[in-house]
Amino acid sequence: MTTLAADREIESLMALHPKGFDLSLDRISRLLERLGNPQDHLPPVIHIAGTNGKGSCAAFSRALLEAAGHLVHVHTSPHLVNWHERYRLAADGGGRLVDDDVFAETIARVAKANEGQTITVFEILTAVTFLLFSEHPAEAAIIEVGLGGRFDATNVIDRPAVSVIMPVSLDHEAYLGDRVELIAAEKAGIIKRGCPVVIGAQESDTALQVLIETAERLDCPTFVYGQDFLAFEENGRMVYQDEDGLMDLPPPRLPGRHQFANAAAAIAAVKAAGFEISHRAAEKAMATVAWPGRMQKLPQGRLTDLAPKGADIWLDGGHNPGAGIVVAEALAEQEEKNPRPLVLIAGMINTKDQAGYFRAFKGLVRHVYTVPVSLSEAGVPNDELAIRATEAGLSAEPVSSVASALMLLRDSWDGQPPRILIGGSLYLAGAVLAENGTAPI
Known part of the structure; x- marks a missing residue:
């Protein structure tokens, strides 16, 4: 269009x-x-x-x-x-x-x-x-x-x-x-x-x-x-x-x-x-029913091709503690049906309760990669966001982009293909869909 x-x-x-x-x-x-x-x-x-x-x-x-x-x-x-x-x-x-x-x-x-x-x-x-x-x-x-x-x-x-x-x-x-x-x-x-x-x-x-x-x-x-x-x-x-x-x-x-x-x-x-x-x-x-960017199975595209082979990749723009809870519950259901190690790639803006969002994933997520939110001037720096995730009890590290996180996973992953959630911001969700070449229609 x-x-x-x-x-x-x-x-x-x-x-x-x-x-x-x-x-x-x-x-x-x-x-x-x-x-x-x-x-x-x-x-x-x-x-x-x-x-x-x-x-x-x-x-x-x-x-x-x-x-x-x-x-x-x-x-x-x-x-x-x-x-x-x-x-x-x-x-x-x-x-x-x-x-x-x-x-x-x-x-x-x-x-x-x-x-x-x-x-x-x-x-x-x-x-x-x-x-x-x-x-x-x-x-x-x-x-x-x-x-x-x-x-x-x-x-x-x-x-x-x-x-x-x-x-x-x-x-x-x-x-x-x-x-x-x-x-x-x-x-x-x-x-x-x-x-x-x-x-x-x-x-x-x-x-x-x-x-x-x-x-x-x-x-x-x-x-x-x-x-x-x-x-x-x-x-x-x-x-x-x-x-x-x-x-x-x-x-x-x-x-x-x-x-x-x-x-x-x-x-x-x-x-x-x-x-x-x-x-x-x-x-x-x-x-x-369809609703892009909310617990959306990410379709094949330029970004998903960078992930570990066989990875199960989800995208969600939820950005507050309430959204974190329901997304974590949805992923826990997925875990019951088809167990896989879960990795979170997260970007957030500074008007949101970052630690509150991350706390919903305690005990569920193996590791968090924090990324900048390029489409918003209010994006939390990725190193600061990693600190918030750590304070919420998660293992976390900052990386430069979603693509970098996926490639890091691909190059270091060994074992069962992971389940990956990209989330924390609708701005991030939009950027991911655009970069993946799968904008809503």
Whole structure:
């Protein structure tokens, strides 16, 4: 895909406007009004917030709706390799990433409407989402929150078909607060009076209580994981249960036990949004769902060719302690089925709890290679990251790149081919996919 036109537009925005987040709805609301309030002209919206699992829920929701024959728009963030990944437009046979010319023209229109006013690039690109989704026909729109909820630029949708709150834990404390109940309150900001709410599996009872109390205060039909719906494994299958009964389904294509709960939240959300999902459609969705960069089996490419022969290589962009726990659990499941020595290649940015992420892998990982995160100015130096891994009880050493780590393994490895996890940052995941020549499509 040619990306030059859209990239040029975004680069010009980056030069004019501040990077990062400035949590407020005033600027985005003003801009959307100049554009004719496209957010008020969308198909039914599934709006998804949470600390972890948002992207997986979006992927499952898309798979379910498309398996049922619906035309679906999807907005997710951040992207891994190309900005276009954030905008999947509905199409017969399954959504497609936005065409570069259409994307560039829409960015230019939004930037012109902004008239040079102070605004963040994320807000402009969120306005692009609403304009694209309002101008192309679809039967549903899945929109993932960027950061938090209450003041996220996506939170200008007055009447979502359903608001979904996935697992809440500590992350982005500088913006959202340093206690889980404060973060839960920010995520709950996407809940709208009288609109259905689906609450995914929560690790914290405190967070769950905040979410339920908010939904009750706003008189929302509420569906809570573990109370109104759930999923469990039985005989190698996934069983989904709610008030309508049971669905016996194949296990989700996305690996890890946590994906059972993510899939269940998506089924509940799609149903709460008013769509019927047949058993056959749910079966197809579990078998076809895809979500790049999250416990993704890395396909053959330029990087994987550098690894020890027969190595089992996984990529995951999870970057906080909660993500570390579910990834470690997924790898422990792999270990039970097919034992192999596990090596971690990790890069992280300085706004994340590095030691907390590494602690999840104690007793599981044989060795850690720490690498720089070249795509982020906030990348932790690889020697400093190795210290954090050591403090978490792991054996670790810094190397210059993922390629160097793979070649070191190849040249020194003796015995059963290893299982390798490359993780710790979505920036790192994107760089790996690009270097491997396997960008999302």
